[in-house]
Amino acid sequence: MEVNRFKAKITPYLFIGPAVILLLIFSFLPILVSLAISFTDMNLSGLANWSQINFIGFDNFITLFKDEVFLKSMRNTFFYVIIGVPAAVISSFVIALLLKFVSDWMSSAFRVVYYLPSVTNIVAIAVVWGFLYNQEYGLFNYLLSLFEINAIPWLEDPLIAKLSLILLTVWKSNGVSMLIFLAALQSIPKMYYEAADIDGANRWQKLCRITLPSMRFATFFVTVTTVIGWLQFFEEPFVMTEGGPLNGTNSMALFIYQEGFQYSEFGYGAAASFILFIIIILATVVQFILRKSDEN
Amino acid sequence: MKIKTRKSIHLFCLLVLIVFISACSSSSKSSGAADENTITVWTMTKGLDEFVTEFEEESGVSVEVQAIPWENAHDKLLTAVASGKGPDVLQIGTTWVAEFAEAGTFLDLSDYITHYDNLSADNFYESAVETTKFEKQTIGIPWYVDTRALFYRTDILGDLGYPNGPSTWEDMIEASRQLADRGDDQYAIDLPATDPQFPFVLAWQFGWNYEVGEGAANFDHANFEEAMKLHHLFYDEGLSQTGEGKEFFQAFEDGSKPMFISGPWDIKTIKDRAPDIERKWDVRLMPKAENNKSMMGGAHWTVFHNSDKVDQALDFINWMADPETQVKWYEANSELPANTVAWEDPILADDPMVSTFGEQLEATQPLPLIPEYERLGQELLNTLEQINRGGADIDKSLEAYRNEVSRILGE
Amino acid sequence: MELKNRFERSIVNTLLFMGGLLVSLPFVWMILSSFKNEREVLSIPPTLFPNEPTFEHYINLFQNLNFDIYLVNTFIIVFFSMVGLLLNTMAGYGFGKFQFRGKEIWFATVLLTMMIPGQVTMIPTYLILNEAGLTNSMAGIVLPGLIAAFNIFLIRQFMVTIPDDLIEAARLDGAGEFYIFFKLIIPLAKPILAVQIILTFIGAWNSFLWPLIIANDESLYTLSVGLALLQDQNVTNYGLQMAGSTFMVVPVLIIFIIFQKHIVEGFNVSGIK
CATH class of the missing domain: 3.40.190.10 (Periplasmic binding protein-like II)
Structure with missing residues (x-):
């Protein structure tokens, strides 16, 4: 009996152990190292010769909050999150829902089609969208000109460029969220709907009473990860605009990359990444709290 | 007591995993670099691997070329500097010289140059040579040049x-x-x-x-x-x-x-x-x-600071700097010779457009060497x-x- | 949730069709462009179908790529990523279906690692691997990417929805914990595991930065790294890039088509009873 109790106690650790240990070594430990670096002036020479690293306290953080480019990239990042997250979550949800309505083979086929952007090479995306967005020769402006609408500077105006990148990214990232929503939709027991049919519920009622509540987990998951994804927004501005025009599309992750890897200012870059890290934690914690209060 | 068992179980799992994975990987580890007569060369330029066979035959030194995509070369060099695990010979772009030289990435070649025929500064465009000098050290030998x-x-x-x-x-x-x-x-x-x-x-x-x-x-x-x-x-x-x-x-x-x-x-x-x-x-x-x-751009050959095959590395660089090799490299990859003698070869001299670049190279300014x-x-x-x-x-x-x-x- | 009305059905179909067209255009363009010569790829206005179809990029691809080595390395990475997926699934199950001391804290730790901005940990991770003597080895390439907090989180969310009674019943029948996990939980988790397998495969198949950074030896390069090497420094060779991407995407699509079918299988509730 004693042996069994012991067994029951360690079982969960056997399941989570390997994963947690690996995470501790390869994710948690590095972040602690980074935290330490953020209080130093470490650059390339410091990397080669640790004796050249100086502890400089909060200097990096103070400089950051005076750095116009950093502040701008922070504002841009918030803009991306506020517009991008609802757009991405709602559109992938709608696609998943529509796919449930059609016959099985059509659903399979369209699932592949809607997943294609996620597997399309980023360079191909940059070339094609670069053409779509080209101010003078682009397809979008050509279509607009048919309706006598003036050309829009898709990537040439800081504000419009942000929106253009959001559109592109929503288009690209829908695939994965759609899959998660689909998996969740599939796991709603059919008998719920059958019971509702017997009660004579209409389609709207079924959506609101059965589908949406059953999807709470999935929606929560997709929202949390999408928020994190947008806060770490990097690849699209990197390939499409390199943060321009006038830093109008620069994001915090891109700023970190520029400082840390292009200019080898590891201390400064690490400090910026910590601010981003804290913002992400705060955003996630808020969502968990909201969910808790929603459940109660 | 309990905590101890728990921990040891965790450790055990990890250990099994690491042993398992490294067992699978050990076969793919290279053995070449440890060989006395093999030097490793990191380059961002394509086509070097086939190009060096002639040198390997002549000298008996085998050259293991590792090509690195330009876009990621900076990241790769950073990690090499951080760990001190680099190649023997390393290509470096002129704009990166100061940054990496300050970090002590390269061996000072000043004392070696005179022992080799092709490494003397007189052989190369003056502006190219200037970007090989960092704080009175000579950290590299020009390989190819480039201008606008x-x-x-x-x-x-x-x-x-x-x-x-x-x-x-x-x-x-x-x-x-x-x-x-x-x-x-x-x-x-x-x-x-x-x-x-x-x-x-x-x-x-x-x-x-x-x-x-x-x-x-x-x-x-x-x-x-x-x-x-x-x-x-x-x-x-x-x-x-x-x-x-x-x-x-x-x-x-x-x-x-x-x-x-x-x-x-x-x-x-x-x-x-x-x-x-x-x-x-x-x-x-x-x-x-x-x-x-x-501007004077291009790339240099350098020797990594802790290479223990300096002689072989310099033999290789000496060969790459030879006017004849330089012309061949131009023919293979259209990169302009840093060695001025190479420009007298009709292959370059008789091409008017390339000669224009040759002429422009005479009027160039080296980049200031600050990181x-x-x-x-x-x-x-x-x-x-x-x-x-x-x-x-x-x-x-x-x-x-x-x-x-x-x-x-x-x- | 079925549409009975014919009119409604055709609206939904049209919507999906239009959206699908819009969404797949760059993909189609990518494939068709891989058969265009360099002049045509970037011509304005762009052409959809190649005027003078050419296989030069594919020939170039196969001639210049150490195809066999890169492919083997890529498969090794894919294999280990699947081992990683198993560990992720175990962890997701552990967090979803067990009560134990420190659970909240450990789970929070896992979530925390998901929020780390990617570039930050690169150099520290490299230094750790270096201390462990794992640079220039397959272990060094594989280990850091083995566990993904995102996946653990997703799997946990799913595990939570599995009824406890089911597991209890199995325990009362005398089944061991790992027997329950492999014979009961994994089959039940099929939809979410199908998603996971797709995502894990894609990640491993495209792995690029770690193989490049950890490997001091081209014999450890992967297909993606090999493709990146074909690029010129100054001139972007778009046709070649498109051919490379097309070539890389085919296995991904095959895996996707195979596993997405399993997403459809949901709980069979009557069976659970």
Whole structure:
């Protein structure tokens, strides 16, 4: 009996152990190292010769909050999150829902089609969208000109460029969220709907009473990860605009990359990444709290 | 007690995993690098692997070439510097020399050079040699060089009375105004908008020079400002396009941008991608302000600081620096020889366009060897973007740039 | 949730069709462009179908790529990523279906690692691997990417929805914990595991930065790294890139088509009873 109790106690650790240990070594430990670096002036020479690293306290953080480019990239990042997250979550949800309505083979086929952007090479995306967005020769402006609408500077105006990148990214990232929503939709027991049919519920009622509540987990998951994804927004501005025009599309992750890897200012870059890290934690914690209060 | 068991179970799981994985991987570990007579070479340039077989046969040293994509070379070098695990021989771009030299990445070659035929500084373009010197050390041997010159359409510029292209910036402006006046979507020239070197090249041509030690005050000179105003003029008057527009070779082909400033590799680009305008274009030296200096780019060979095969490494570099090898490398990969003797070979001397680049190489300026140089260029590009596109005041923006420079240099 | 009305059905179909067209255009363009010569790829206005179809990029691809080595390395990475997926699934199950001391804290730790901005940990991770003597080895390439907090989180969310009664019943029948996990939980988790397998495969198949950074030896390069090497420094060879991407995407699509079918299988509730 004693042996069994012991067994029951360690079982969960056997399941989570390997994963947690690996995470501790390869994710948690590095972040602690980074935290330490953020209080130093470490650059390339410091990397080669640790004796050249100086502890400089909060200097990096103070400089950051005076750095116009950093502040701008922070504002841009918030803009991306506020517009991008609802757009991405709602559109992938709608696609998943529509796919449930059609016959099985059509659903399979369209699932592949809607997943294609996620597997399309980023360079191909940059070339094609670069053409779509080209101010003078682009397809979008050509279509607009048919309706006598003036050309829009898709990537040439800081504000419009942000929106253009959001559109592109929503288009690209829908695939994965759609899959998660689909998996969740599939796991709603059919008998719920059958019971509702017997009660004579209409389609709207079924959506609101059965589908949406059953999807709470999935929606929560997709929202949390999408928020994190947008806060770490990097690849699209990197390939499409390199943060321009006038830093109008620069994001915090891109700023970190520029400082840390292009200019080898590891201390400064690490400090910026910590601010981003804290913002992400705060955003996630808020969502968990909201969910808790929603459940109660 | 319990906690201990728990921990040991965790550790055990991890151990099993690591042993398992490393057992699977050990077979793929290289054994070559440990070999006495094998040197490892890191390069960002394609085609070296096949090229070195001749050297391997001649010398009996085997060369293990690891190619690294340019885009990720910086990351890869950073990790090599961090761990001290690098190759024996390492290619380095001229703009990265100061940054990595300051971090002690390279072996000082000063004492070795005299023992080899081809490594003497006299063999190479002077500006190229200057970027191999960092704080009185010689950290590298020039491999290939690279510069910028003016590509232009002989037919279109000929109609305006410049069959040989504009030779001064005054002529350039005059011609450009006419070209831009041809109508909507017609421009004169594509300036290298994303090349952080170019604004400095322009300033050199106005007689400016970067003095290490003066720091931000360097950018307070009248001739620097003059150059930046010239840059602004091209965008202000619509002589150059602010946004992206077409691919440059298309715009060059259809004549909407009949000039651009670029490097020797674009000779091939235009030949391949715009064959319809054959014989209707040429390359000429940079337009002149006070002088017509261009930049000296390219790459050097260096020896990693803790290599224990210095002799073999230098044998290899010596072979690469040989005029004959340099010509062969040019033939194989179109990269211009750093060794001036190689330029006498008819393969280079009889090609007029390449010779133009050879001539431009005589009028080049080495980059100032400070680690922050690339950063300063990037910030200058940002500043110019704010002036040209954002409509910022030029004096105020340059003032802000000087403050930024002070910050970067830690003054 | 079925549409009975014919009119409604055709609206939904049209919507999906239009959206699908819009969404797949760059993909189609990518494939068709891989058969265009360099001049045509970037011509304005762009062409959809190649004027003079050419296989030069594919020939170039196969001639210049150490195809066999890169492919083997890529498969090794894919294999280990699947081992990683198993560990992720175990962890997700552990967090979803067990009560134990420190659970909240450990789970929070896992979530925390998901929020780390990617570039930050690169150099520290490299230094750790270096200390462990794992640079220039397959272990060094594989280990850091083995566990993904995102996946653990997703799997946990799913595990939570599995009824406890089911597991209890199995325990009362005398089944061991790992027997329950492999014979009961994994089959039940099929939809979410199908998603996971797709995502894990894609990640491993495209792995690029770690193989490049950890390997001091081209014999450890992967297909993605090999493709990146074909790029010129100064001139972007778009046709070649498109051919490379097309070539890389085919296995991904095959895996996707195979596993997405399993997403459809949901709980069979009557069976659970």
